[in-house]
Amino acid sequence: MRTFYLALKYLAVLLWSAFVIFPFLWMISTSFKTANSVTAGAKWLPWLQFEPSLAGWQSLFGGVGGINILKPYANSAIVTLSGSAIALVLGTLAAYGLSRFTFKAGPLGNGDITFFFISQRIMPPIVLAIPFFLMLRFLGLLDTLPGLILIYVAMLMPIAVWVMVDFFNSVPRGLDEMAWMDGCTPVTTFLRVILPNALPGLVVASMFCLIFGWNDFFFAFTMTFTEVQLLPVSLVALNSSVTPWWSLSAAAIVSVAPLAVLAFVVERFLSRGGLAGAVR
């Protein structure tokens, strides 16, 4: 009976894995196809079922009718990484303050301040487009990397605050008090005692920040013209009247790769017991 259930379990996992992996397989095989093999129906095995071609991949690196993905890729990496890093540092500090100190502004308290942060994310981004555009123009930062980084800090910090407040709240206050007694200053208490305990939260927050930053198209599109291009915007240029599925597939693989690696690393970290220990 037990083996039966085990078999059933593995079957379910197998089916689910196939369901999840299938689009990726399709994407990979399509990226090596030409127009003819794409329209010829479901074909999977290169050389046997269709003649593989590197045209799709070449169009990403300055090939005919394509783009050069390297510059936008680097830009995206710079903007996402620095935006996330700044948002995480500021957001974590703000979250610690909101978790440990009581703020009062008339009838408003800590909860309202936290909600104010997250309310930035409740608004549809289009509402922010015009003010952001005007602000960046005033600063002379339109169509520049620092300008984009600034926008992303503003968009990502609410996520960091929201996630980290929760994690800091779950770290018992007794830990702070004990650290004070052990002779820590408030700064060392935060850095050496509280932050390591909230590390799983930091991982979750940075994951969210990196994903949101990397995937954003809207601000990357509205705040730039010609000088600076981010990956999602540059990929749009691949499209034409005849959809080049092979180029788009290759582009999709390239742009999803860092996130897949990230997910893999984070999954390993989280399952290693970081979270398990934090929740007790």
Place this chain on the structure above:
Amino acid sequence: MAEIILENLAHAYAPGAPYALKPLHMTWRNGGTYALLGPSGCGKSTMLNIISGLLRPSEGRVLFDGQDVTALDTGKRNVAQVFQVPVIYKSMTVGENLGFPLVCRGASPQKIKARVETVAERLGLTQWLKRPANALTADMKQLVSLGRGLVREDVAAILLDEPLTVIDPQLKFDLRRILKEINEEFRVTMVLVTHDQTEALTFAEEIVVMNHGEVVQMGSPTELFERPATEHVGWFIGSPAMNFLPALREADRIVVPGTGLSVPVTGPLPQGELKIGFRPEHATLAPTGGHIEGRVARIWFEGSDEVIGIDRGAHRVKVRASGTSPARTGEPVTVSVPGDRLSVFVNGKRLSSG
């Protein structure tokens, strides 16, 4: 290590609010063991937090070795505290946990290593030093907390805030013994907060009994037992609790009507309810000829002793006798109490001459 003086100390959590800790003045000797004993919410944790600096008192001063530390931050006071729920740095190993107070104070790595090893050996944690602290059991986590205090040679005091609450009974006993030994070895001032009288009586040289934010009595276990300052202390300390019988004044004596119990008294008494109290341990049973006549209602055991509950009218008198007594449930019996073991209480407060 330090002598701690609480000078005219009082605390209210908000201006105008009732005192959480009523005004008090006391001195705690360097290297002594003290217990703050009282029910939950009696102000003992408030007092502890004031000493550790987590709380600023609204009145009075805290002095460590004559130096005013009232305005000093917790970190600068050099006190250690073991909390009710084990608190450890989960992200560190046991060794790193023990060494952390020295790291915070900027000690050299060699010194930290030496101290950590000494303390770990004393507490029996040597084999665990490299393990993650999170993997320890609750009682070992409390030992680590204690170790973080001991690792500082100059620690002013170790404050124990009901550290044994979450510990298994058998381990509780061991831990209490370790605490006592540590105190004798390191001569460090230790303050134990507890609501368990056995814990307080076995651990501390002096016990501070608190109730409703007030220090009711401070004294050695014997003093609290022999001369409880109030009816409350009589109830709280000792098992079973002290016997109290309503009394009247008759000329120059205070008597319990219908019994042979009486205490001589001179001069005027404060107005109020009179009671005579005595310890179950000080009373003896006799078939006839005792001060109080009654009927045995119940007999139960406390350790090797027998406690006999005797009903006399609406009151039950308890007598504690070593070994088994000839008393039988339902039979009439008499209780004798030596006159010098009787105390008179007026409105719940002990009459000093009684």
